[in-house]
Amino acid sequence: MYRITIDRDACDGVFACLVRDDRFVEDDEGLAAIETDDQTAIAATFDDDRRNDAEQAAAACPLDAIQVETVEEDVGAVDAPVTDTEEVQP
Ligand code: SF4
Numbered sequence: 001m002y003r004i005t006i007d008r009d010a011c012d013g014v015f016a017c018l019v020r021d022d023r024f025v026e027d028d029e030g031l032a033a034i035e036t037d038d039q040t041a042i043a044a045t046f047d048d049d050r051r052n053d054a055e056q057a058a059a060a061c062p063l064d065a066i067q068v069e070t071v072e073e074d075v076g077a078v079d080a081p082v083t084d085t086e087e088v089q090p
Pocket of ligand 1: 013014015016018061065
């Protein structure tokens with residue numbers, strides 16, 4: 001089981017990741033996001049045989065904005081939807 005996380009502060013929309021792993025998509029803000037079965041997210045956990053694709057995407061990212069790490073538990077297929085990145089100023 002592994003987790004992909006995109007650092008959206010680092011990402012600048014070069015999109016080298018998209019051609020390595022088709023789970024990476026361009027979202028409405030012009031930045032990379034991870035597409036899962038039911039959402040677009042900035043972090044998602046997977047238990048499949050595609051970790052190598054994610055690592056290829058991470059290696060291709062010129063800004064090191066993609067992290068792929070082993071996780072012990074399924075913390076939810078998606079626990080960080082893109083909309084959670086938007087901060088509401090008081
Ligand atoms: S390759 Fe990196 S900088 Fe480019 S879109 Fe993907 S995550 Fe963002």
